[in-house]
Amino acid sequence: xxxxxxxxxxxxxxxxxxxxxxxxxxxxxxxxxxxxxxxxxxxxxxxxxxxxxxxxxxxxxxxxxxxxxxxxxxxxxxxxxxxxxxxxxxxxxxxxxxxxxxxxxxxxxxxxxxxxxxxxxxxxxxxxxxxxxxxxxxxxxxxxxxxxxxxxxxxxxxxxxxxxxxxxxxxxxxxxxxxxxxxxxxxxxxxxxxxxxxxxxxxxxxxxxxxxxxxxxxxxxxxxxxxxxxxxxxxxxxxxxxxxxxxxxxxxxxxxxxxxxxxxxxxxxxxxxxxxxxxxxxxxxxxxxxxxxxxxxxxxxxxxxxx
Amino acid sequence: xxxxxxxxxxxxxxxxxxxxxxxxxxxxxxxxxxxxxxxxxxxxxxxxxxxxxxxxxxxxxxxxxxxxxxxxxxxxxxxxxxxxxxxxxxxxxxxxxxxxxxxxxxxxxxxxxxxxxxxxxxxxxxxxxxxxxxxxxxxxxxxxxxxxxxxxxxxxxxxxxxxxxxxxxxxxxxxxxxxxxxxxxxxxxxxxxxxxxxxxxxxxxxxxxxxxxxxxxxxxxxxxxxxxxxxxxxxxxxxxxxxxxxxxxxxxxxxxxxxxxxxxxxxxxxxxxxxxxxxxxxxxxxxxxxxxxxxxxxxxxxxxxxxxxxxxxxxxxxxxxxxxxxxxxxxxxxxxxxxxxxxxxxxxxxxxxxxx
Numbered sequence: 140x141x142x143x144x145x146x147x148x149x150x151x152x153x154x155x156x157x158x159x160x161x162x163x164x165x166x167x168x169x170x171x172x173x174x175x176x177x178x179x180x181x182x183x184x185x186x187x188x189x190x191x192x193x194x195x196x197x198x199x200x201x202x203x204x205x206x207x208x209x210x211x212x213x214x215x216x217x218x219x220x221x222x223x224x225x226x227x228x229x230x231x232x233x234x235x236x237x238x239x240x241x242x243x244x245x246x247x248x249x250x251x252x253x254x255x256x257x258x259x260x261x262x263x264x265x266x267x268x269x270x271x272x273x274x275x276x277x278x279x280x281x282x283x284x285x286x287x288x289x290x291x292x293x294x295x296x297x298x299x300x301x302x303x304x305x306x307x308x309x310x311x312x313x314x315x316x317x318x319x320x321x322x323x324x325x326x327x328x329x330x331x332x333x334x335x336x337x338x339x340x341x342x343x344x345x346x347x348x349x350x351x352x353x354x355x356x357x358x359x360x361x362x363x364x365x366x367x368x369x370x371x372x373x374x375x376x377x378x379x380x381x382x383x384x385x386x387x388x389x390x391x392x393x394x395x396x397x398x399x400x401x402x403x404x405x406x407x408x409x410x411x412x413x414x415x416x417x418x419x420x421x422x423x424x425x426x427x428x429x430x431x432x433x434x435x436x437x438x439x440x441x442x443x444x445x446x
Numbered sequence: 447x448x449x450x451x452x453x454x455x456x457x458x459x460x461x462x463x464x465x466x467x468x469x470x471x472x473x474x475x476x477x478x479x480x481x482x483x484x485x486x487x488x489x490x491x492x493x494x495x496x497x498x499x500x501x502x503x504x505x506x507x508x509x510x511x512x513x514x515x516x517x518x519x520x521x522x523x524x525x526x527x528x529x530x531x532x533x534x535x536x537x538x539x540x541x542x543x544x545x546x547x548x549x550x551x552x553x554x555x556x557x558x559x560x561x562x563x564x565x566x567x568x569x570x571x572x573x574x575x576x577x578x579x580x581x582x583x584x585x586x587x588x589x590x591x592x593x594x595x596x597x598x599x600x601x602x603x604x605x606x607x608x609x610x611x612x613x614x615x616x617x618x619x620x621x622x623x624x625x626x627x628x629x630x631x632x633x634x635x636x637x638x639x640x641x642x643x644x645x646x647x648x649x650x651x652x653x654x655x656x657x658x659x660x661x662x663x664x665x666x667x668x669x670x671x672x673x674x675x676x677x678x679x680x681x682x683x684x685x686x687x688x689x690x691x692x693x694x695x696x697x698x699x700x701x702x703x704x705x706x707x708x709x710x711x712x713x714x715x716x717x718x719x720x721x722x723x724x725x726x727x728x729x730x731x732x733x734x735x736x737x738x739x740x741x742x743x744x745x746x747x748x749x750x751x752x753x754x755x756x757x758x759x760x761x762x763x764x765x766x767x768x769x770x771x772x773x774x775x776x777x778x779x780x781x782x783x784x785x786x787x788x789x790x791x792x793x794x795x796x797x798x799x800x801x802x
Binding site for chain 1: 521530583646
């Protein structure tokens with residue numbers, strides 16, 4: 140569990156104290172009771188910087204309290220008119236403070252922003268991407284934090300059930316050895332970045348009935364050489380792009396770039412698949428869709444459960 | 447041009463036949479140095495494809511009984527390693543000689559192939575394609591190298607026009623200042639493009655800027671070869687004139703050098719070589735400045751020897767660095783530019799301090 144939770148409390152005099160300490164999820168319930176005991180209320184004005192968190196907040200019904208979102212957030216459609224407060228590398232502290240938030244959810248690497256918000260006495264919920272199960276943990280933690288524990292539990296259970304149904308549908312099938320490509324140079328097989336044996340995309344691949352060729356050899360996403368790809372000899376090449384603007388002919392051209400390695404089993408058997416869409420790369424509630432699309436690409440003959 | 451072979455009519459008082467002795471010694475030194483550095487380059491080309499994270503059996507690589515499609519050893523050798531080694535040779539040789547030529551042309555020991563904005567132009571072209579996906583593929587050559595080549599040639603064109611526009615001849619001062627300014631200007635646009643791109647694309651562009659020789663087929667090499675070949679044919683005409691040009695353009699002109707023509711050929715050939723190299727591999731730093739100086743420390747300043755020796759040493763050095771880049775942390779690849787600076791830097795400093 141990479142998730143840590145940092146809680147900033149207001150003291151009686153109105154001055155602020157820095158982060159009260161990192162609290163492991165195990166002790167989360169205890170600390171929440173503690174915070175509740177101190178009179179903390181559910182936040183009314185939330186600023187969410189990371190797309191996954193924004194999606195989770197809306198999914199658990201806390202969307203009405205969201206007053207500002209990150210510049211790269213696109214989903215759900217309700218956020219279209221909300222103020223934008225910058226992104227991962229360029230958060231706009233002034234705009235954030237001007238929104239008078241009583242909860243900000245930054246990414247854990249935004250240390251400067253976190254320090255500034257801490258000085259401004261604004262309560263924080265620390266978030267970073269993790270594994271597939273971490274998504275459920277985040278849903279539940281955000282539910283507790285926003286006073287929507289019940290709805291969050293429903294959402295988390297729904298995601299769990301949907302993921303289990305996908306896993307069930309592909310169980311017993313042969314698991315193709317899959318190269319999961321996260322990024323590369325357009326039109327050629329250069330600067331290929333692939334998913335290693337950890338992270339939510341690796342988990343999605345495993346759940347969807349595939350075996351990551353780099354499971355165990357590369358820890359997380361890494362640049363891999365042509366030699367490594369040839370040696371790995373994947374049965375399926377699965378490429379994911381967040382960018383939905385690629386036309387079918389552009390997708391066909393990108394898939395055709397793999398002809399440079401004609402001997403890969405995936406190329407010989409025409410099992411190179413390029414999927415586009417933010418549901419594949421944002422670890423939020425739509426990850427269910429993404430996992431189902433993975434399963435569809437890996438096992439085209441399987442009928443997937445629909446909800 | 448002091449070493450004309452037929453300088454027999456020597457005036458009284460001058461030792462007889464100085465030209466012959468000198469040309470003999472230059473030829474001998476050239477042969478000696480070239481065979482030394484040439485061997486180094488050749489050895490690197492032969493040895494590099496044998497080294498890699500995957501053990502391959504040479505017997506299987508060249509076993510024609512096994513169909514290529516089923517022969518993973520042969521695929522790794524011919525698709526992954528040999529093109530890389532060849533690309534490394536071409537890029538290393540091009541950048542090293544371009545460095546020599548720019549240093550002589552600008553009469554500045556700090557000049558590199560990237561000083562005059564050629565690489566910044568190339569980088570901007572690549573950035574635009576990676577970030578906005580411009581459809582610039584030409585005849586099967588992917589869009590990124592095409593765009594970076596266009597960018598580098600455009601930058602070279604602008605700098606050249608600036609240096610020649612306001613006066614007869616070519617002002618190396620204007621060339622240098624215009625180049626440095628254009629470098630900053632393009633860098634600013636690159637930063638802006640990176641800043642406005644989304645995170646994944648920004649990372650891709652940053653990775654491109656670190657340089658990479660994993661060309662994954664012979665096709666990009668074949669595409670770059672005519673440009674590099676042209677540049678090297680032009681390089682071959684330069685050494686004597688560059689020797690005199692380092693004394694200053696007036697001195698060179700007094701000794702019969704067509705200064706403007708030499709400067710023009712030097713600028714165009716070095717820009718072409720740099721542009722082709724960067725479009726093939728991305729901007730790999732350090733080679734263009736350190737290899738020329740290293741070679742000068744070893745063999746002296748005569749361009750007739752420095753240029754071919756730099757080509758060979760640059761090729762050998764980059765191929766060797768690439769072997770380290772792809773094996774040190776396998777299966778993950780290190781940026782080759784990191785290795786060139788990390789290994790070449792201390793060695794160069796040591797060489798610098800060792801000299802009295």
